[in-house]
Amino acid sequence: MNKKVLIIGGEGNGGVIASCIEDNRKKFNDIEWEVAGFINDFEIGKEINGYPVVGGTDDIDKFLKEDYFFMYAIHMIGRNVKSEEVYLKMNIPQERFAKIIHKTAFVADNAILEPGVFVMSNCYVGPATKIGMCCMMMANSIIGHNTTAGRLCHFSMGSIIGSYVEIGNVSDITMGARVLEKRKIGNYAVAGANSFITHDIPDYEIHIGNPAKFFKRVKED
Ligand SMILES: CC(C)(COP(=O)(O)OP(=O)(O)OC[C@H]1O[C@@H](n2cnc3c(N)ncnc32)[C@H](O)[C@@H]1OP(=O)(O)O)[C@@H](O)C(=O)NCCC(=O)NCCS
Incomplete structure (x- = not known):
C-alpha cells in the first residue's frame, strides 16, 4: 500500500x-x-x-x-x-500523522510510539518505553527501557538515554549526549552535544559538559 x-x-x-x-x-x-x-x-x-x-x-x-x-x-x-x-x-x-521506522531499528514489542514518531537506522527503543507525538530519533540513538518522552523531542545521532528517564515536551538530547538512568529532562530542555547528564535538567535549560552543568537558557521567542 x-x-x-x-x-x-x-x-x-x-x-x-x-x-x-x-x-x-x-x-x-x-x-x-x-x-x-x-x-x-x-x-x-x-x-x-x-x-x-x-x-x-x-x-x-x-x-x-x-x-x-x-x-x-x-x-x-x-x-x-x-x-x-x-x-x-x-x-x-x-x-x-505517519509513523516512519527504519527496518534496521529495534523497537520492543510493548514500547509505545505515538503518531508522527520517526525512528532512523540502527536505533533501539527498550521495553515499556513511550515516545510522544512527532519525536525524532536520528541514526544510532538509543533509549532504554521504561523511559518516557513527551511530544516533539529530538534525539540526535548517537545519543544514549538510560532507563526510567522522564523527558518532557520539545526537548533535545543532542549528538552523542548520554543521560544516566532515572534522571528527569524538563520541557524545552537541551542536553548539549557529548554531554553526560548526571543531574536533572530543569525546563528551558541547556546543560553541557561531563558531568553536565547549566550553560544557558533556550530562546523563548
Ligand atoms: C549546547 C549548544 C546548543 C550551544 O550552542 P551555542 O549557544 O550556539 O554555542 P556556541 O557554539 O556559540 O558555543 C559557545 C561556547 O560553548 C562551547 N560549547 C558549545 N557547545 C558545547 C558542548 N556541547 N560541550 C562543550 N562546550 C560547548 C563552545 O566551544 C564555545 O566556547 P568558547 O566560547 O570558549 O569558544 C550546542 O553547542 C550543541 O551542543 N548543539 C547540539 C548539536 C547537535 O547535536 N546537532 C544535531 C545534529 S543532528
Whole structure:
C-alpha cells in the first residue's frame, strides 16, 4: 500500500526522513509510505532533495482535505518553543500523522510510539518505553527501557538515554549526549552535544559538559 506523506520541514531532518522512507522501499521492499513532497514556508514552488515543495504551513487545511499524511520535521535546537509554536498552529489531527521506522531499528514489542514518531537506522527503543507525538530519533540513538518522552523531542545521532528517564515536551538530547538512568529532562530542555547528564535538567535549560552543568537558557521567542 502506498500512503502519501508530506514532510513538514527542510533538507535537514526532513531530508533524513525522506531518505529513510526511500531506503525502506528500495532495500526492504516496504512500500507502505511514499514521499509526496515537502511543506516549507521558505521554499514554496522549489524542490528539496528532488521533491516538490507543494506549499507552506498555512496551506495545511487544503492538504488535510486530500488523502495525505504528515511528518513534522521542524526542530530548531535551542529554539524549542518556536518549533512547537509552528506545530500547534497547524492543528493536524493525530490520525493524519505517519509513523516512519527504519527496518534496521529495534523497537520492543510493548514500547509505545505515538503518531508522527520517526525512528532512523540502527536505533533501539527498550521495553515499556513511550515516545510522544512527532519525536525524532536520528541514526544510532538509543533509549532504554521504561523511559518516557513527551511530544516533539529530538534525539540526535548517537545519543544514549538510560532507563526510567522522564523527558518532557520539545526537548533535545543532542549528538552523542548520554543521560544516566532515572534522571528527569524538563520541557524545552537541551542536553548539549557529548554531554553526560548526571543531574536533572530543569525546563528551558541547556546543560553541557561531563558531568553536565547549566550553560544557558533556550530562546523563548
Ligand atoms: C549546547 C549548544 C546548543 C550551544 O550552542 P551555542 O549557544 O550556539 O554555542 P556556541 O557554539 O556559540 O558555543 C559557545 C561556547 O560553548 C562551547 N560549547 C558549545 N557547545 C558545547 C558542548 N556541547 N560541550 C562543550 N562546550 C560547548 C563552545 O566551544 C564555545 O566556547 P568558547 O566560547 O570558549 O569558544 C550546542 O553547542 C550543541 O551542543 N548543539 C547540539 C548539536 C547537535 O547535536 N546537532 C544535531 C545534529 S543532528
